[in-house]
Amino acid sequence: MKFKNLTPWTWLFTALMLAGGYAVFVRLFYGLGAATNLSDAFPWGMWIGFDVLCGVGLAAGGFTLVAIVHIFNIEKYKPILRPAILTAFLGYVLVIIALMLDLGRPDRIWHPLVMWNPHSAMFEVAWCVILYTTVLSLEFAPVVLERFRMNGALKLVHAISIPLVILGVVLSTLHQSSLGTLFLIVPNKLHPLWYTPMLPLFFFMSALTVGLAMTIFESWHSARAFGKQLEVGLLRGMARVLAVIGSVYLALRFLDLYRRHALGYVFEGGTESWLFGLEIALMIVPVVLLYQERIRANSGMLYACAMSVVFAFITNRLNISVTGMEAGSGTHYIPKWTEVAITLAIIAFGFAVFRLAVKKLPVFAEA
Amino acid sequence: MAKAILYDSTLCVGCRACESACAERWSQPYNKTIAAEEKLSAHKVTAVQTIGERFSRRMCMHCEDPTCASVCPVGAFQKTALGPVVYDESKCMGCRYCMTACPFQVPTYEWGKLLPRVKKCDMCFERQSKGLLTACSEACPTEATICGERDQLIAIARKRMADKPDGYHHDIYGLSEVGGTSVLMLAAVPFEQMGWNTKLPHEALPALTWRALSMVPDVAIAGGVLLGGVYWLTHRKEKVAAAEGRSKSAKKAAAGDASCNEKECQ
Numbered sequence: 164m165k166f167k168n169l170t171p172w173t174w175l176f177t178a179l180m181l182a183g184g185y186a187v188f189v190r191l192f193y194g195l196g197a198a199t200n201l202s203d204a205f206p207w208g209m210w211i212g213f214d215v216l217c218g219v220g221l222a223a224g225g226f227t228l229v230a231i232v233h234i235f236n237i238e239k240y241k242p243i244l245r246p247a248i249l250t251a252f253l254g255y256v257l258v259i260i261a262l263m264l265d266l267g268r269p270d271r272i273w274h275p276l277v278m279w280n281p282h283s284a285m286f287e288v289a290w291c292v293i294l295y296t297t298v299l300s301l302e303f304a305p306v307v308l309e310r311f312r313m314n315g316a317l318k319l320v321h322a323i324s325i326p327l328v329i330l331g332v333v334l335s336t337l338h339q340s341s342l343g344t345l346f347l348i349v350p351n352k353l354h355p356l357w358y359t360p361m362l363p364l365f366f367f368m369s370a371l372t373v374g375l376a377m378t379i380f381e382s383w384h385s386a387r388a389f390g391k392q393l394e395v396g397l398l399r400g401m402a403r404v405l406a407v408i409g410s411v412y413l414a415l416r417f418l419d420l421y422r423r424h425a426l427g428y429v430f431e432g433g434t435e436s437w438l439f440g441l442e443i444a445l446m447i448v449p450v451v452l453l454y455q456e457r458i459r460a461n462s463g464m465l466y467a468c469a470m471s472v473v474f475a476f477i478t479n480r481l482n483i484s485v486t487g488m489e490a491g492s493g494t495h496y497i498p499k500w501t502e503v504a505i506t507l508a509i510i511a512f513g514f515a516v517f518r519l520a521v522k523k524l525p526v527f528a529e530a
Numbered sequence: 531m532a533k534a535i536l537y538d539s540t541l542c543v544g545c546r547a548c549e550s551a552c553a554e555r556w557s558q559p560y561n562k563t564i565a566a567e568e569k570l571s572a573h574k575v576t577a578v579q580t581i582g583e584r585f586s587r588r589m590c591m592h593c594e595d596p597t598c599a600s601v602c603p604v605g606a607f608q609k610t611a612l613g614p615v616v617y618d619e620s621k622c623m624g625c626r627y628c629m630t631a632c633p634f635q636v637p638t639y640e641w642g643k644l645l646p647r648v649k650k651c652d653m654c655f656e657r658q659s660k661g662l663l664t665a666c667s668e669a670c671p672t673e674a675t676i677c678g679e680r681d682q683l684i685a686i687a688r689k690r691m692a693d694k695p696d697g698y699h700h701d702i703y704g705l706s707e708v709g710g711t712s713v714l715m716l717a718a719v720p721f722e723q724m725g726w727n728t729k730l731p732h733e734a735l736p737a738l739t740w741r742a743l744s745m746v747p748d749v750a751i752a753g754g755v756l757l758g759g760v761y762w763l764t765h766r767k768e769k770v771a772a773a774e775g776r777s778k779s780a781k782k783a784a785a786g787d788a789s790c791n792e793k794e795c796q
Contacts, residue, residue, distance in 0.1 A: 196641030203571060203638040206629035234757050236764035267624020267639065267646040271604075274623045278604035284739050285603035285627045287746060325761065333753045337746060344742045348601055348631045348735055351727065363742050492635070 176511050183508020186501035190264050200499040205488070209498040212484030214261030214506055216342055217477050218254050219292075220366075223374030224381065225251020225299060226335035233328045240397055243382050245306055245526045249517065250381055252299040257513050259292065264505060284344040291338030298331040306524050339370035346483055352491030355425040356439045357483045361415070368412040369476055372446075375405040376472035383466045385527065399459045405472065409450035413443070438478065438486045445475035533613035533658050534680035534712040535667065536687055537587050539724060540697055541674035544578055544585040551669035552576045555654060572640040572649040576666060579725065584717075586724045587675070589666075590615060590636045590651035591704060592712035593734070598628035598637060598650075600736035606648075613680070613712045614653035622648060633708050633730050653677075653712070680712060687716055709734030 190198035201208050228247040232240050263269040275289035301320060308317040320327075343366030350358055359365070379398050420426045429436060449468035452458045459465060489495055520526060546565050553560035558573050568579045569588070576589040596615045599607035606621040607628060624646060629637045640646035654664040658677075662668075667677040676683070684702065691698040703721050704711035707730045715726065722728045 192644075194642055194644050195639075195646065201641065203629065203641075204635060206626040206639060230757070234761045234764070236761075236768065267626065268622065269624075271621075271623035274604045274621060278606075278621050280600075280603055280605040282600045282736060282740060282743065283603045283605075283627070284743060285601060285625055287743060289603050329754055329757045329761065332757055333750050336753060337750060340742075341746075344739060345627070347738045347742055348597060350735070350738065351633050351730055352630075360738070360741070488630075 176515060179504075179507050179511040182504040183511070186504040186508070187264065189501050190505070195267060198499065198501045198505075200497060200502065202494065202496075204492045204494040205496045207484060207488075208496055209485075209502045209506060210261050210265040212481050213477070214509060215258050215265070216480040216484055218258040218261065219338065219342060220370050220373050220476055220480060221377050221473070222251040222254030222258075223335065223339060223370040224377040225254075225302075225374075226332050227371060227374035228378060229302065229328055230332045233325075234332065240401075242527070243378060243385075243397065245303075246381055246385055246521070247378050248299065248302050249306070249520055249526055250377065252296070252303045253513050253516055253520075255292065255296045255299055257509050259296065261505075261509055262292075284341055284347070287337065287341040288345065291334055291341055295331065295334040295338055298327055298334060301327055302331060306526060310524050335370075336367060340364065340367040342366050349488070349491070352488055353483065354428070354435050354487035354490060355423065356420070356428045356435055357487040359419050359423060361419050362483075365412070365416065365419075368408060368415070369479060372405055372409050372412060372472050373476040375401050375408070376469040376476075379405075379465060379469035380473060383462070383469075385521070395460070395462055395465075398462075398465055402453045402459045402465055402468065405469075406450050406453035409446060409453075409472065413446060413450065416443075435482075435486060435490070438482050442475055442478040442482055445471050445478060449475075532611070532680050532712060533653065533677060534592070534683050534714060535589075535653065535664060535675060535677045536683040536714045536716070538674050538676075538687070538690065538716040539584060539586055540716060540718045541672045542578070542585040542587065543672055543674070544580065545671060546578050547669040547671060548587065548666035548675055549574070549576055549578055551665040552651075555657075555665040570636065570638050572638045572647075575649060575651045581724055584719070584724070586717075586726070587715075588636075589713065590653070591634050591707075592651075592653055593708055594710040594712065595708075595734035595736055597631045597633060597708065597735045600739065601627045601631040603627065610655065612655065612658060614655040614658065615650075615712075616652050616655050617648055617650060619647045624648075631735070633735060634727065680714075683714055687714060690716065706732045708732070 195201060199208060224247040228240060228244050231237050232244045266272060275286055280286050304320050305317055340363035343362035346353055346362055379401060382398055429439060449471040453468050485496060549565060550560050552575055556575055567574060568577055570577050579586045579588060592615045596607060596609050599609055603625060604621045604623060606618045607615060609615050626639060628648060637648045637650045639648055664677045667675045687702050691700055697718055699717050699720050703715040703726050704713055717724045
């Protein structure tokens with residue numbers, strides 16, 4: 164962000180931060196009722212549906228790449244490993260900020276550490292957030308330690324890097340799927356287009372697709388912003404994997420609908436059907452396209468396909484947390500402007516910190 | 531052994547004495563405006579609803595295997611041996627998962643407060659521990675709401691239906707809904723006409739989550755071992771290659787050439 168010459172982006176950033184700041188003020192000093200359109204019938208809204216569910220998913224590029232590079236030892240992906248870890252770490256920090264605003268008693272966010280209920284999916288989610296954020300900070304630590312030449316600490320982090328990597332991938336798998344587990348308890352509320360005992364698996368698989376898509380997205384933007392050569396060769400390989408995982412995921416989604424006799428709802432024609440259709444279309448189109456060599460070789464098409472997968476993912480999470488829950492809760496929910504303002508400010512903040520980190524730290528200068 | 535409440539809507543005259551007694555028990559204001567709000571809220575732990583010419587009553591159903599207790603990450607909800615499902619506000623961090631998860635949409639939230647709490651009926655746990663009746667059943671003038679042992683209440687419900695076969699829809703709401711509840715309800719008409727959810731499963735909901743959650747330790751251990759194995763395999767190749775005298779950089783260059791040849795980066 165160049166603050167010397169005021170670009171439209173700077174203005175946009177400032178406006179979003181001001182609006183978000185005011186919304187945070189309303190939330191903290193006037194309460195959830197004043198800051199949100201949440202109600203007893205609809206207690207989870209945009210902050211859970213977008214900031215938390217999508218935020219965690221969009222951070223999935225981190226563990227996907229860590230597994231590819233460190234565990235499968237495919238070294239050619241190393242140049243984009245650090246930006247992916249940075250994004251994941253920032254993503255988790257932003258999710259925690261959003262959670263702090265959404266929780267009725269943010270001062271008690273530490274309670275799950277000492278008050279245990281292993282039967283609760285939310286308990287699993289809480290522990291995954293805490294542990295994986297710790298792991299991500301340690302995975303990103305070398306970048307900071309290199310910058311400030313803290314060699315002793317660097318050695319220490321390197322010494323535990325292998326167990327750390329494995330722990331991180333396991334925690335991510337559990338965390339992504341546990342967000343799906345959260346919704347297993349509402350068979351009577353969540354629309355049959357989405358409610359399935361397979362939710363944990365589907366959350367994990369879609370997180371893999373979006374993890375790959377976000378990596379393509381980030382690499383594309385980083386290359387542009389920092390005048391670096393886009394690693395098209397790398398991204399093509401990734402796009403191929405994305406197409407395979409995406410098609411297995413889609414096939415399983417429809418197989419599951421068929422087995423639950425829920426295929427009829429697809430053509431019912433209500434809001435649910437249309438938004439389900441949107442979610443599926445946004446996924447099918449890029450998956451089919453990415454099977455073609457011609458498309459994968461074209462960096463513009465690659466980018467468009469990745470964006471489509473990201474939007475498919477966001478639509479899916481919002482469908483599950485909002486669209487699919489409305490009828491079952493007997494109410495409609497449209498976020499208040501303050502909810503939107505805080506979400507946008509968090510995203511803008513994330514972009515700004517990412518830019519700053521990339522400028523000041525050796526994120527792209529992988530040894 | 532466990533305490534329960536029987537609400538017989540055929541006897542309810544809509545006097546709202548239960549509402550008023552309940553508000554007093556919770557030290558909450560109660561007036562005509564609040565009486566007219568026919569829904570549960572943070573200041574109305576029970577609500578009488580007008581359904582045409584009939585009346586219905588909403589309150590926490592005190593499930594035998596409560597969903598709220600299973601989903602709460604900090605264990606703020608507890609099914610007591612006495613029967614009531616109680617809430618410990620000192621544990622609650624306000625995630626509101628209980629509200630999302632409750633099959634009866636019972637827990638409400640103090641949305642307007644800066645230190646909000648969940649609100650729901652606790653079946654007068656303190657009064658019942660001392661052997662007193664719940665405030666609502668003590669206040670009810672028509673025996674539409676009575677409290678006692680669950681088994682006895684079921685027997686009373688069956689007897690009422692047998693004595694007056696034309697006056698009842700012959701079923702007890704709460705007998706098996708989500709695995710059974712400690713609040714049982716009777717109606718003159720099919721339950722869905724009373725606005726009571728008849729589409730609920732007859733098994734307790736917590737098992738739905740537990741099926742997935744109980745797999746977590748296995749997935750974690752198996753995943754860790756599997757990933758460790760893959761790591762060992764992929765890195766062993768490297769060591770073998772190094773031992774055979776092929777340096778990593780040479781291998782890398784070879785791999786780079788290969789990928790260049792097959793794609794169009796000439």
